[in-house]
Amino acid sequence: MSVRHALLALLSEGPKYGLQLREEFEARTGEVWPLNVGQVYTTLQRLERDGLVESDDAAQDGPQKRFRITAEGGRELAGWLRTPPDLSAPPRDELVIKILVAMRVPGTDVHEVIQVHRRYLVELMQQWTRVKEAEAESDLSLALVVDAELFRLDAVVRWLDAADGRLKRAAASPATGPAAAAAASPATTNKQPKQNKETGVSR
Amino acid sequence: MSVLEMRHVSRSYGQGAAEVHALIDVNLSVEAGQMVAVMGPSGSGKSTLLTIAGSLEEPTSGEVLINGIPLTEMSRNAKAQLRRRYIGYVFQDFNLLPGLTAAENVALPLELDGTSARKARLAGLKALDELGLGERAGNFPDQLSGGERQRVAIARAVVGDRRLLLADEPSGALDSTNGEAVMRLIHAACKRGVAAVVVTHDAQLASWADRVVFLRDGRVTDQTMPAPGPESLLTPGSGQ
Numbered sequence: 001m002s003v004r005h006a007l008l009a010l011l012s013e014g015p016k017y018g019l020q021l022r023e024e025f026e027a028r029t030g031e032v033w034p035l036n037v038g039q040v041y042t043t044l045q046r047l048e049r050d051g052l053v054e055s056d057d058a059a060q061d062g063p064q065k066r067f068r069i070t071a072e073g074g075r076e077l078a079g080w081l082r083t084p085p086d087l088s089a090p091p092r093d094e095l096v097i098k099i100l101v102a103m104r105v106p107g108t109d110v111h112e113v114i115q116v117h118r119r120y121l122v123e124l125m126q127q128w129t130r131v132k133e134a135e136a137e138s139d140l141s142l143a144l145v146v147d148a149e150l151f152r153l154d155a156v157v158r159w160l161d162a163a164d165g166r167l168k169r170a171a172a173s174p175a176t177g178p179a180a181a182a183a184a185s186p187a188t189t190n191k192q193p194k195q196n197k198e199t200g201v202s203r
Numbered sequence: 204m205s206v207l208e209m210r211h212v213s214r215s216y217g218q219g220a221a222e223v224h225a226l227i228d229v230n231l232s233v234e235a236g237q238m239v240a241v242m243g244p245s246g247s248g249k250s251t252l253l254t255i256a257g258s259l260e261e262p263t264s265g266e267v268l269i270n271g272i273p274l275t276e277m278s279r280n281a282k283a284q285l286r287r288r289y290i291g292y293v294f295q296d297f298n299l300l301p302g303l304t305a306a307e308n309v310a311l312p313l314e315l316d317g318t319s320a321r322k323a324r325l326a327g328l329k330a331l332d333e334l335g336l337g338e339r340a341g342n343f344p345d346q347l348s349g350g351e352r353q354r355v356a357i358a359r360a361v362v363g364d365r366r367l368l369l370a371d372e373p374s375g376a377l378d379s380t381n382g383e384a385v386m387r388l389i390h391a392a393c394k395r396g397v398a399a400v401v402v403t404h405d406a407q408l409a410s411w412a413d414r415v416v417f418l419r420d421g422r423v424t425d426q427t428m429p430a431p432g433p434e435s436l437l438t439p440g441s442g443q
Binding site for chain 1: 242244387390404405406407409410411412415417419424425426427428
């Protein structure tokens with residue numbers, strides 16, 4: 001997530017102090033992304049260096065310094081809002097890798113491995129739903145964040161359900177069963193989509 | 204005492220080589236005020252579990268108790284009365300009668316149970332009002348949106364003094380906003396003391412429950428642990 005652009009967005013409403021920016025950032029993100037004050041000032045310094053924000057008094061530092069967005073900063077923000085994040089390459093997903101590995105580890109029941117993760121994810125979703133139930137009604141930002149989390153976790157559960165079903169069908173069919181998959185391993189490995197190493201392991 | 208208790212319930216269909224085991228040794232108990240979700244893929248036995256819990260079908264072996272009373276000890280009439288008075292059903296396709304208005308649909312189970320038409324109608328209007336549908340009481344099902352129809356079905360399921368709500372994919376045909384509204388209503392009914400069992404394949408729907416039970420090939424294979432409160436996710440540095 002870009003703290004840099006989030007700060008530009010907050011400054012687009014009018015000049016603000018560093019501490020104020022931190023408080024508003026946390027409030028706008030439903031307080032699920034804590035930000036330390038050092039991070040705020042470092043980012044502001046860089047934004048100032050790049051000419052995207054300017055301060056009242058360049059010589060003064062610390063909490064009494066007020067920042068405002070420049071015209072260049074406004075253009076940068078508008079461009080960022082309209083640039084889709086890079087989702088073209090699949091992230092190197094730790095869970096996907098675990099299931100792929102579990103298929104090949106002797107004595108491992110892949111369905112049991114799937115269920116361990118499914119339960120954990122549903123428990124997390126139960127917690128998020130409690131947040132939604134308790135607070136999200138009155139807090140629009142939090143409701144949006146909770147929805148995003150629930151849809152993201154739901155997608156992972158759906159993938160596990162699909163994997164569970166696919167593995168069950170494959171086990172019942174000798175042509176595509178685990179033995180056949182193992183035999184075809186080198187070929188299928190080459191066909192894997194390119195991994196996006198920069199994205200790293202998904203959360 | 205549990206509102207619903209299933210003890211070692213099994214259900215099979217057919218015989219010999221054609222025998223299919225829909226449920227195998229299922230134990231499940233639901234307290235008043237509790238929502239339990241039963242999650243599993245198609246064919247895992249979810250709907251069979253629900254029809255047995257609702258006394259619409261009998262188990263091949265095992266026992267079902269409603270409020271501590273075994274269903275096997277009840278006469279056919281007593282079971283029918285239990286279904287009318289005590290148990291409410293919500294289905295994915297709403298199951299409203301098209302020739303009756305929303306209010307008449309909600310009042311119907313009470314009337315069938317011998318409540319006077321006037322009293323039943325008043326109770327129906329009250330139930331609709333509580334779900335924000337008071338102004339739609341005179342509308343027929345085909346004049347209502349999918350979300351409104353399901354709210355009418357929930358009103359019908361909780362009207363009177365129903366203590367056990369059984370729902371089969373209650374938000375399956377709805378978009379996420381209406382689906383959430385339906386789950387909030389079921390949740391609110393539980394807060395008033397109703398016990399609910401919701402069967403679903405949908406994790407978002409299941410996540411409204413106090414406990415999620417996983418069903419695979421007719422067996423309960425796992426269940427979620429009681430979730431800690433919301434604060435665990437909102438504390439800086441946790442839940443990320």
